[in-house]
Amino acid sequence: MIGPAHYLGVSALLFGLGLYGVLTRRNAVAILMGIELMLNAANINFVAFTKFVDPTFVRGHVAALIVITLAACEAVVGLALVINAYRHLETVNVDQVNLMKG
C-alpha cells in the first residue's frame, strides 16, 4: 500500500537533488533547472497532502497550480536576465558576474 510517506520521500529526495544542483552549478541556466526541481518537489507534497489529508476542497491542487504559474514567470524573467547578462558580460557563470561586488 502506497501511503503519504512514499510520496513525501520521493519529494524529499528530489528536493535534495535540486538543492545540490543549485549549490554546485556555476551556470545560471543550470541553477534555474535546480530551482525547477525543488519547486516540483514542493508541488508533489501539495498534491499528496490533498489526497491523504484534506481532499474536500482540493486546496493543495490550487496551491500547486499557483506554484506552477509562478515557476513559469520565474523561469521567463530569470532567462531574460541570463540573456541580458550574456550580451553584456559574455558569461553566464554566476561566480564571474560580480559587477556589484565592492
Added chain:
Amino acid sequence: MNAEALAFYALAAMVLVGGFLVVQSRNLVHAAISLVPTLLGVAGLYVLLNAEFVTAIQILIYVGAITVLILFVILLTEGATGLRVRQRNEQVPLALLVCGILVVLFLVVLLRVPWGPPTGPMPAYNPGAVGRSFLMPYVLAFEVTSLVILASLVGAIVVARREG
C-alpha cells in the same frame, strides 16, 4: 506487489534518475533534456494522486514550455555553456554534506509522523472542483497571480530587449 505500487516505484525511479542526470550532466543540453523524464514522472505521480487537472497543466507548462525555453537559452548562450567550460564550483563536498543532512532530516521527520485518515472524500470531477475553489475562496490569489504574470511578461520583454 499490486499495480499501483508498481507504477509508483517506476515513476519514482524515473523522477529520481532524471533529476540526478539534471544536476550531474556535464553537457547542459543533456541536463535540460533530462528535465523532460523528470517532469513527466512527476506528472505520472499526480495521476496516481487523482490530480488530473494538475497533470495536464504540468505537462503543458513544464514539459511543453519551460523545458523548451531553457533549451533555447542554452543554445543562445553557447559560448558560456559549451563543453569546454567548467560547470561546477568548488563547493561540491560542502553541498553534498548539506543536502545529505537535509534529506535525512526530512525522511526522519516524515517517517515519524502518524498519518490519520483523510478528512473527506475526493471530489468526483476534479477540474470542476479546482475551478470552483479558484473562483470562490481563492479568487484573490487567482487575481494576484494574474497580475504577477503580467508584470513578469513586461519585465522579461524590457530586460531581454536590445537597447538602442
